[in-house]
Structures are given as structure tokens and as C-alpha cells.
Amino acid sequence: MTTTDSLPVDVTALRADFAILSRTVRDGKPLVYLDSGATSQRPAQVLDAERRFVETANSAVHRGAHQLSEEATDAYEGARATIASFVGVSPGEVVFTKNATEGVNLVAYAMSNAATAGPESERFAVGPGDEIVVTEMEHHANLVPWQQLCQRTGATLKWFSVTADGRLDLSELDSLITERTKVVAFAHQSNVLGTVNPVEPLVRRAHEVGALVVLDACQSVPHGVYGQGAVDFGALGVDFAVFSGHKMLGPSGIGVLYGRRELLEAMPPFLTGGSMIELVRMEGSTFAPPPQRFEAGVPMTSQAVGLAAAVDYLNGVGMDRVSAHEHTLAERALAGLSEIPGVRIIGPADTADRGATVAFVVDGVHPHDVSQVLDSLGIAVRVGHHCAWPLHRACEVPATVRASFYLYNEPSEVDSLVAGVREAQRFFGVGE
Amino acid sequence: MQLESMYQEIILDHYKNPHARGLREPFDGESFQVNPTCGDEVTLRVKVADDGTVEDVSYEGQGCSISQASTSVMTDLVIGHSIGEAMTTMDAFTELMQGRGQVEPDEDVLDDGIAFAGVAKYPARVKCALLGWMAFKDALARTSIGAEAV
Numbered sequence: 001m002t003t004t005d006s007l008p009v010d011v012t013a014l015r016a017d018f019a020i021l022s023r024t025v026r027d028g029k030p031l032v033y034l035d036s037g038a039t040s041q042r043p044a045q046v047l048d049a050e051r052r053f054v055e056t057a058n059s060a061v062h063r064g065a066h067q068l069s070e071e072a073t074d075a076y077e078g079a080r081a082t083i084a085s086f087v088g089v090s091p092g093e094v095v096f097t098k099n100a101t102e103g104v105n106l107v108a109y110a111m112s113n114a115a116t117a118g119p120e121s122e123r124f125a126v127g128p129g130d131e132i133v134v135t136e137m138e139h140h141a142n143l144v145p146w147q148q149l150c151q152r153t154g155a156t157l158k159w160f161s162v163t164a165d166g167r168l169d170l171s172e173l174d175s176l177i178t179e180r181t182k183v184v185a186f187a188h189q190s191n192v193l194g195t196v197n198p199v200e201p202l203v204r205r206a207h208e209v210g211a212l213v214v215l216d217a218c219q220s221v222p223h224g225v226y227g228q229g230a231v232d233f234g235a236l237g238v239d240f241a242v243f244s245g246h247k248m249l250g251p252s253g254i255g256v257l258y259g260r261r262e263l264l265e266a267m268p269p270f271l272t273g274g275s276m277i278e279l280v281r282m283e284g285s286t287f288a289p290p291p292q293r294f295e296a297g298v299p300m301t302s303q304a305v306g307l308a309a310a311v312d313y314l315n316g317v318g319m320d321r322v323s324a325h326e327h328t329l330a331e332r333a334l335a336g337l338s339e340i341p342g343v344r345i346i347g348p349a350d351t352a353d354r355g356a357t358v359a360f361v362v363d364g365v366h367p368h369d370v371s372q373v374l375d376s377l378g379i380a381v382r383v384g385h386h387c388a389w390p391l392h393r394a395c396e397v398p399a400t401v402r403a404s405f406y407l408y409n410e411p412s413e414v415d416s417l418v419a420g421v422r423e424a425q426r427f428f429g430v431g432e
Numbered sequence: 433m434q435l436e437s438m439y440q441e442i443i444l445d446h447y448k449n450p451h452a453r454g455l456r457e458p459f460d461g462e463s464f465q466v467n468p469t470c471g472d473e474v475t476l477r478v479k480v481a482d483d484g485t486v487e488d489v490s491y492e493g494q495g496c497s498i499s500q501a502s503t504s505v506m507t508d509l510v511i512g513h514s515i516g517e518a519m520t521t522m523d524a525f526t527e528l529m530q531g532r533g534q535v536e537p538d539e540d541v542l543d544d545g546i547a548f549a550g551v552a553k554y555p556a557r558v559k560c561a562l563l564g565w566m567a568f569k570d571a572l573a574r575t576s577i578g579a580e581a582v
Contacts, residue, residue: 368496384470
């Protein structure tokens with residue numbers, strides 16, 4: 001029996017920072033928030049940092065010579081440095097985007113633009129005969145932009161399939177990733193299955209054939225990896241990576257695209273306009289060096305400051321402890337749900353190489369109906385295909401219920417989930 | 433929250449024992465509808481008589497209790513009725529579902545459909561309740577007689 005005291009994170013103390021976690025829902029039920037995979041809650045420290053910025057330094061960054069503009073620019077660039085260091089890269093390799101989806105699109109559109117952008121961009125150009133490799137477990141955000149890139153350029157999309165136990169099937173690694181491959185894009189951790197994918201063999205094979213690796217790190221950067229702690233893009237050796245602020249205690253409206261310096265330096269822009277230029281004449285323009293080249297327009301500033309505060313918060317707890325705590329929750333959830341007759345986990349049934357996202361189906365009760373019963377008990381989960389429709393088809397389920405945990409969840413909340421699922425079975429007259 | 437206010441007995445009955453289920457021939461119009469947020473789907477066919485009566489509605493699909501029960505109730509409400517009557521019923525049901533629980537349903541028009549009044553309080557589930565109706569309207573529009581009416 002795990003008690004709160006023996007956990008690597010003092011959850012009780014930490015929950016006091018998240019006002020929303022003490023509210024009630026649906027006629028006075030304490031909120032049990034198990035939907036952090038969709039969006040996480042924000043601690044007071046993040047809100048305070050945003051407010052402090054807005055109340056003291058708010059102004060447009062990288063323009064104007066007044067004191068506020070200087071302070072805002074320092075705060076914005078300071079935030080970039082904090083976030084870069086958190087994922088093991090240099091500040092110049094961090095591009096702020098609206099969210100992770102925009103980050104993937106930025107790379108995909110830059111690659112289409114490369115066809116007409118001159119010789120230094122040539123390595124990004126794709127066309128007929130070229131291939132882009134993804135996986136069947138991708139979130140739509142790391143699938144649809146690549147489908148569209150193929151459609152625009154005549155390149156071909158290929159993908160790794162998923163095994164019955166929710167792992168990537170790498171048996172065809174060498175035949176799927178070939179000399180024709182230009183991009184290999186995959187999720188570090190599946191937003192449905194919880195599977196943590198093996199980055200090393202994919203990077204090794206991709207680089208062997210000269211392909212670029214794009215990592216969707218939306219579900220790994222916020223949580224770290226059990227046994228490894230914080231995610232380090234430099235150590236992983238990926239070429240690009242994306243993640244979102246709102247999934248890691250930060251604000252919405254800000255995401256990060258990491259790109260290796262020499263790649264960002266050679267890559268043509270996606271969005272163009274103010275802030276991203278070097279020289280503008282009526283006849284044509286040249287562009288600023290990265291990361292500014294990829295940040296057209298007045299950027300989001302309080303959001304960047306808020307995200308840096310979220311990183312400070314996570315660092316304060318320690319990513320090794322965050323991931324260890326979540327590992328304990330995943331273990332408890334997998335054990336508790338597996339014990340219920342008629343419940344099937346969609347994804348790895350054990351905790352090896354998996355995070356604290358647990359998707360499941362209940363025989364005889366549609367996921368929507370399961371979640372409605374859980375909601376009536378105050379338990380917030382996600383239901384549907386979680387923006388991973390092809391994965392659900394591959395798993396032969398129309399939809400799943402997904403519980404996703406974070407550092408502020410308690411073991412007792414896992415128990416509430418398990419009891420809630422039993423209640424759903426009782427209500428719909430199935431199970432025991 | 434009272435779960436029973438959403439899951440009325442009538443709804444659970446239709447869910448467990450759906451009416452008119454299965455795809456039948458012949459038919460005059462067919463529609464495939466999907467709820468892109470949850471993946472629920474329905475394929476629905478209509479057969480319309482020369483005098484404009486909805487002769488048959490048949491369907492296959494998968495989805496939650498609300499979408500399945502609602503489609504089942506719909507077949508009861510439209511089969512054997514004129515297209516005009518079916519459209520009036522559909523309008524009444526749509527109004528009920530989009531009323532956030534503020535619309536008083538008319539049992540004379542909606543019959544078992546009034547059981548969905550509780551669902552209207554849950555915006556996330558309204559789409560579920562309307563899925564089959566959307567398929568019916570679309571299938572009807574694909575028939576030669578219905579195309580003029582809807």
C-alpha cells in the first residue's frame with residue numbers, strides 16, 4: 001500500500017498551489033482532475049509571474065527604445081533561456097510558436113517553401129520520390145501536416161504500425177526508413193497509449209540515411225521519462241522537437257519548436273512579416289537569423305514568462321521526482337483497472353517504457369457513457385479518439401476513455417477512478 | 433448530478449433494444465455521418481413512397497447510448513409519416529436539444545423523444561443525440577422526392 005508520505009513528491013503541499021484542484025463540480029463533488037494530457041492546471045506561481053510581467057513590464061519586445069521595452073525583451077529572452085536549458089539546448093535553438101501544432105506546421109511549410117527558397121535551403125526540399133515516415137500512433141498534429149506536405153509536393157507518406165501490446169513495430173525499421181526518406185516524425189510518448197517510444201534506434205537509422213528527425217514531445221517534456229528525468233533534446237540527438245506550454249503547467253497560446261542551430265540557420269521561414277526581417281525593400285526582403293526568423297509579428301510575451309515560471313516550478317520539484325511519482329500512479333491505475341472484469345487497457349499493460357496516461361475500454365459501456373458516470377462523480381477524464389483516430393482504428397476500438405495523471409494527482413484519485421469505472425458497470429448493468 | 437436525469441429508462445431501453453436497426457434494401461437515399469470529436473458514426477438509409485411518406489429508415493452504426501437510443505427513437509417518430517411531418521418533428525427535437533434544458537418538450541410531437549430533455553443540459557452530448565437525425569435529413573436530401581422538401 002502506497003501512502004502519500006512515501007511518495008517522492010509531497011502532493012498535499014503542492015496541491016495548495018493549484019486553486020482549481022480544491023473546487024467542487026456536479027453538486028459538490030470534489031474535483032478529480034485526470035485530464036492533464038489534454039491540458040494541465042496552472043499553479044499560482046505561473047499566474048503570479050504573468051501578472052507581475054503585465055503589471056510592471058508589459059510592452060512589445062524587440063522594438064522601441066524605452067525602458068519597458070528593454071525589460072520586456074529581457075523577460076522574453078530570459079524565458080527562452082530558461083526553457084532552452086530545461087530541454088538541454090541553446091536559447092538560439094528555441095522558437096516560440098502558438099502551440100506544438102504550429103511548430104510541426106512551421107517545419108512542414110518551411111519544407112514546401114524550400115523548393116523556391118534558394119540553394120542553402122535545398123536540403124529541406126521534398127518532392128516526388130521522397131518519403132516521409134510517421135507512425136500509426138501519432139496525434140493528428142504530427143500526422144496531418146505531413147500528409148498535407150506530401151500532397152503539396154508529391155512526396156509519399158509511410159508509417160510504422162503498432163503492435164498488439166501498444167508498442168511501435170520496429171521490425172521493418174530498415175525497409176521503412178531508406179535513402180528516399182527525408183523526414184522521420186514520431187511521438188516521444190503516445191498521448192493515448194502512454195507508450196514511450198525508443199528514440200535512439202529511430203534517430204540512428206534516420207541519420208544513417210540523411211533524414212531529419214522531428215520529435216513530438218508534447219507528452220514527454222511535461223512529465224519527464226521515468227529513470228531518466230527531464231527530456232534532453234540534445235542528448236536524444238533529434239533535429240526538431242515540439243511541445244506545448246499548457247500541458248506543462250504553463251499558459252495556453254505558447255508552444256516551442258526546437259531546431260538544431262545549423263538547420264534553423266538554413267531553413268526558410270514559414271510565416272513572414274514584421275520582426276522576422278533583416279532588410280525590407282519594395283523589390284524584396286532578407287530575413288533575420290533564427291530564432292527571430294521564425295517569430296513573425298509581435299510575439300506572446302506574458303505567456304513566455306509564464307511558461308518559464310512553469311519550468312522553474314517543475315525544476316523546483318525535480319523532473320526525476322515528477323516522473324517517479326507519475327510512475328507510481330500509472331502502476332496503481334494499471335493494477336486497479338486490470339482487476340476489473342470487462343475492462344481492457346489499450347496500450348502497454350505494464351509500466352516498462354510507459355508514462356502515466358492510461359486508455360481503456362469497458363465491455364458493454366460506450367466510453368462516452370463511462371465518462372458521463374465518472375463526471376457525475378466529479379472525475380474528469382478524456383473520451384473519444386484523442387486526436388489519434390488512425391491509432392484507434394488500428395486498435396479496433398471506436399473510442400477510449402483516457403485518464404492522464406500529473407504531479408498533482410494523488411493515489412486516492414486513482415482509486416476514485418477505479419471505483420468510478422465499477423460504478424459505470426453497475427449503472428449500465430454489465431460486469432459482475 | 434443525477435445521472436438518471438440524463439439516462440432516462442426510455443433511453444436505456446432503446447439503447448439495449450434498438451428499433452429498426454440494420455441496413456435494408458431497397459432504399460432511395462443513404463447518408464454516412466460521423467461525430468469527429470468522438471468517432472461515433474452512423475450509416476442510414478431512407479425509403480420514400482411516391483406519395484412522400486417515409487416508408488422505411490434503416491441504419492447501422494456505433495456510438496454511445498445517447499446516439500444509439502436517439503436514432504432508435506427517431507425511426508419510431510418518422511417511419512409512416514409524411515416528409516413534412518418528419519421535418520416538423522425533427523425541428524421540435526432539434527429545438528429541444530439546443531435549448532440548454534430551457535425548452536419544454538411537447539409529448540404529442542416528440543413521444544419517447546421527450547426523454548432526451550435531460551441530455552440537453554449537457555452541451556457535450558447534444559451532438560450525440562442529433563447524429564442520427566442529421567443522417568436522416570441528409571439521406572432524405574439525397575432522394576428525388578426529399579430533395580425538394582428538406
